[in-house]
Amino acid sequence: MSAKLLVSASVGALCVFFASSAAVAQETQPVPAGPTQDTSQGGITDIIVTAQRVEESGQSIPIPVDIIEPAELVQQNVIRAEDLSRLTPSLAANGGGGPTTVFFVRGVGNATVNGYSDPAISFNYDGVYIGRPTSTSGVFYDLQRVEVLKGPQGTLYGRNATGGAINVIPNRPELGETSGNFMLGYGNYDWLTGQAAVNVPLGQDVALRAAGSISHRDALQSDDTGNQREYAGRLQVYAEPNDQLDVRLALDFSHQGGASSSGYYLGAVNPTFGPTGFAGYEFVPTGFSTQQGLLDPASNALMASRFISQVGRAGAVVDGQPFNDNDYWGVTAELNYETDVGTLTIQPAYREASIEYAFNGVFRQGFTKEKDKQASVEARWASDLSDSVDYLLGAIYFDEDIDATARYNQQTLVPFQEFTTGTESLAGFGKVTWRPIEPLSLTMAGRYTSDKKTFDGVSNVYILFCGNPAPPQDFCPTLPFAPLVSTEDEFRAFYTSLGIPITPVPLFVLPPVAGGSQTAPFVLFSPIVINDSLKNDKFTYRLAAQYDLSRRNMIYASFETGYHAGGFSFARGISTYEPETIKAFTLGSKNRFLDNHLQVNVEAFLWKYKNQQFSQFGYDLGNPPSTVFLTRNIGDSTIKGVDLDLEYLPAENTQLSANVQYLDTKYDSFVYYSPNQGLPPNTTCPYTPTTQSTPGGTINVFEIDCSGNVAFNSPKWSFNLNGQQTIPIGNDYKAVLVAGTRYRSSSYSSADYLPYLKSEATFVSYASVTFGREDDSLFVSFYINNIEDNRRLIGGTTNPAGLIAASAEQPRTYGVRIGGQF
Template identity: 80%
Template sequence: MRMLVRYSVSGAAMASALLCSPALAQSGETPEEPTPQSGIGDIIVTAQRVAENSQDTPLPIDVIQPEELVQQNVLRAEDLSRISPSLSAASGGGPTTVFFVRGVGNSTVNAYSDPAISFNYDGVYLGRPTSTSGVFYDLERVEVLKGPQGTLYGRNATAGAINVIPNRPRLGETSGNFTLGYGNYDWLTGQAALNVPVGDHVAVRAAGSVARRNAFQSDGTGNQKEYGGRLQVYGEPTADLDLRVAFDFAHQGGAGSSGFYLGAVNPTFGPTGFAGYDFVPTGFPVDQGLLDPASNALLAQRFIPQLGRAGAVVDGQPFNNNDYWGITAELNYNTEAGTLTVQPAYREASLEYAFNGVFRQGYTQEEDRQTSMEVRWAGDLGDSVDYLIGGMYFDESISANARYNQQTLSPYQDFSSQTESWAGFGKVTVRPVEGLSLTAAGRYTSDKKDFAGTSNVYILFCGNPAPPQDFCPNLPFVPLASTEEELQAFYAANGIPITPVPLFVLPPFAGGSQTAPFVLRSPIVIDSGLDNNKFTYRLAAQYDLSRRNMVYASFETGYHAGGFSFARGAETYEPETIKAYTIGSKNRFFDNILQVNVEAFLWKYKNQQFSQFGYDLGDPPSTVFLTRNIGNSTIKGVDLDVELLATENTLLSANIQYLDTEYDSFVYFAPNQGLPPNTSCPFAPTTQTTPGGSTINVFRIDCSGNTAFNSPKWSFNLNGQQTIPLGDHKAVVQGGTRYRSSSFSTADYLPYLRSEAAFVSYASLTLAKEDDSLFVTFYVNNIEDNQRLITGTTNSAGLISASAEQPRTYGIRVGGKF
């Protein structure tokens, strides 16, 4: 549990907390304001769809306070991984975010599938991982729920949920706050909020945010241009009825980082033939982007066997031009029998973005629309039984076109998808004797999904790809053509045929050639549907040893729906499931001076979904990005969260996670194009049979026994805060560090693609008035300038394109409130 606020000592309030007011979540029921108390203060959460003290909630949960979000410059969803030890989040290209919790997640960043972590903004599930930006301002808190969410929250998810909860309007209060920041990279940030009453029964709250930053990388990529706004109207026409309507919008510009070249992978040969792969580091700094002249000079030297030539460059400029908006309403009606909550919502996203990585340029244009409705009834049966029942409807439509230029091939995709999901859920808690609570919760979900589209894959060859090597020194690379017609016209003008049949397999009398270049056009047409129905449930027991000490145990199941791939013979994949066993204890000691929460967990992860570049089962096969169910894993560990109010003005905290993961089975297939795969996992040549009866040569790769992706064995955050009273003013000194041990993020488990262990520390000094009405903060993040490797992928020229965490940043913030 993360709690860096308290009620009794004003000096413990971080100056950046001036951004928000401590409004309680109005979800189902609104508890009374907490009574001022000494020691560490309480935090109200809605992780079980009712408002309750986090220390009384028998769930593994990290609660991130607004001041931490400001301290760590959290502006996008992937920034949350700098705060929560259990969460790994990274940009997946353009606006997409890839999430993992304790080694469970998925790296699919297209519109073919659902995320493995449920992202909920203002109580509304967001279906696309591209829509998680532009919401991190004027927040009450962020909740990171660890483990399967199979009962109460949004769509089902195997890994967990992230709940972003804005501040709500407050009746009878005129208030406002602002903060402005400036730092290196010309990083300008600003946030402001204004709360205005309209009579006695209505209040309006408006908030906004802007962030602009120069590029993190030498090629001008990794810059930021974002802004957003939120308007809420809240009314209480009667004591038993309240209604809130919220509208928000956001724009994301700038460009994601292009990446950097980590090294080159070269096949070596001896007297008996192939002798292995040799990794040669480039020595390039992590801020030398792929479009940098020095990076392109290295790429241009690399010989690409399939094309029979060198000279490739990365010249496709990355950019973001993404707009989001949504509207939601929340109605709560209190009766003597219980509380009715109704929340309809509608959201749209209009996306156009480009990115690099292993691509000369990847490009997507996409329109997303989602409609949802959730209805809940919360009540009790006397003093010993509480219950909640509800239902949810979710409808999503996506239309998109995309292209992914990889120098040697480029698919042109045009597709649409539709998802309709119904769910009914319920929870009942029984207290048979004093101190003991027994909870049972369940959810039945019905997901119906349809996908239709075409992907025309154009693959360039210099004659025969097999030895002896063909050479085509003047063969044009796949151009940055925005349409198929442009690409076809380009190669027609160069006299290079485009054919649906590999010419090197045909004899000369049939039009084939062993030496002349050609473009293979491989059409992939998908028109498929999925119906997934699943019942998931949770059983939990909690025993209160005292008013401030409790133990709990739970068992919960989770489910993540199947999805689609542009892959013939592998168009769909099945749902994955998880079973989670948890025991824990939450405690306060010494009159709220010391808080100790501990959790032990065991997860059994089945039918895991895994995304990769590989062959589909077409005749002939195409290299595609596809998702398959590849195996099972066992995940276990311990979380320990400790907070100590050492003195009236000194607060210390530690959040520690130990994680032990193992893939019980993990088998996937890679194309056999002559040379063995570059992996540390055992492999063997084999074949796959296509639906048409042909055979495809592949390698069967078995990574069973390895640790899970993005799952460092040790993760911890250490934080300290000291308040120094200065008469009518105060100084607040804060510092801390986070540590992640080494881990892998790719399925080849190569040592040079391991993310090495690293410390990342921060410090700040805040000078403020005693009543927090004005403040100035000086800060530095990532003091060590450790940029831990996030991921790396080998391109067609044998160079590893990698990405890393943010560099050292520092600056100043000023703000105030009234």
């Protein structure tokens, strides 16, 4: 039976169940639902997490996890997944083109920006693994919490989780409770935000919860890009027909409109020449504001002034308007059946995404239209063998299908792509914890994963030339750049009408009798056809020991492994890449002191990364090679560091916290190749001319060796400092003052390791003041984020004109929020 049929049958059966459960709702007594917090001892309260697939206090488990609470999400205007990086030092989450988010945890991750590669960080929404990084937004409202699990999750969250997992957990319906809350905010850039939720009982043992959100913002860039038009909704029904059974059915949807920021021009890279020939590359800063978009007239004037030698002329502009028109929806059900010998949990889910978006960056316009479908069924059994032994067993089936078209207009090169890809993954997992003596717990966990993946696609690549690209320079002052058209037929018709030949063989290699010419312009047609499949199997495991020094203090040590399946690239000769693996050693301690008013958690870690996958713009092994975005296995790395989390309540109404991370990263081996087309590569890494054998013959390449460099997106020092002071006003009102700052030291995000593409060390601070009733039934809050207006460089790539198109973090934002609850 296929996963889709199984999920449909499971969800359908649960819908029938809900129809009948209301009839018996009056016959049983309500039972409290959902996790609770332990506040009996006063001071710092425990937060219940599900990092091990069961409800536990975050202070009692031997797992490094950052817990982000709902108030923090609202304070930082977290709308999309990339906004999470402002809240935890271990996570770097950057928005790519359109809805894509790229995740890194402690330097582990990859730039997954298309439908044929998978992220290395597992994103789980409401207990369901989300396969596409384009589908990770539209969920950040009415939440219990967000968990960021640091390190490989090779057992309970095992699929493609070499770096960690992000778990987004919504609030669940509450039995016997009529309640609600709302928040409405307005700020600069005409930023309107809103959230609301209502909980309604439907009899004694059935409850409904409905929630929604909206974010409507004007452009952050001068070219009217970087705006938001987003809304989302969620509906859940929960029932407890008897003391043993509870069932929940959830439906959610979201729409993502507006447009991604086009980026800005950081500077120009110019080759320089001396008496003996090539002398190096010179970087010339533009001095442009980070908010001067690529479609801005001043930016296009600079672009148009740049000479592009391949087409023998200047005059290129960026005029492809970016946009998002993306819709997502999903349905999931959760059944928990508690018996005298254990608890059975079954969760079927089905999700779809219909996405259509355009973006800029190094492109005149990049465009993707994609239909994603995924279905999954997970089952878990949790039980105790005795007072000293508990265990969990589970299995998950995951099926994903993607159907997409894409085009990437780079002024001189345009690939038109059509592809389908599918993933079928089956995994079984288990965990057992043994307490041989009361303070000591020993845990063993394992997971076997089998991944089957298929890819069937065509990428027809068109490359524009003005004669022979070899010196002396040919000039074609009237040769049109690649037109901004929607279809391959339109592209061909455009150049055919001008009498410019489209040929699979460069004209300059043909004799004149065959139409060859050293000076005539032409369009090189280079088809890339990939029809391939992969099967990867891997057993991953975890060993952990925990010793409770007291009721509030413990130490732990663990060793675990992780695995990220291989995948595909639209690249001749290198169309597939192998799985990557990671081994992680952890030594940590979690503590409460000063009568539960000081919390100190510390963790030391060492990760060994093997066969690392790396995604970047590069060249395939065709003859001639084509510019492609590809993933390769580049080598190994070592990542080590220390993580310190502090929370302190010095007085009844004062709360201070600090999260500090120190990272020491190194690529033990990091080798990749770029074509040798005359000038050497622009990199600080050593390089050597060599050759590679390809299906089309031998080509000249540079071997680039970046071994010994630091890992990407891994600042050596990262910390968040936060403070909150509550001031009672009479008996019924209060004022709450909140302030904080985050610091990230310098880091790199590209394999060139160029100094001008280094993200410099940055402080970003925020503050808010809130006035409201003591019971939070009504409040008004004034906030400011990024007080310094520091816009840290996220990354940059050089376009055909030698200009670096870069992106940066959000500018200063400020505004007011009103809200309340009942």
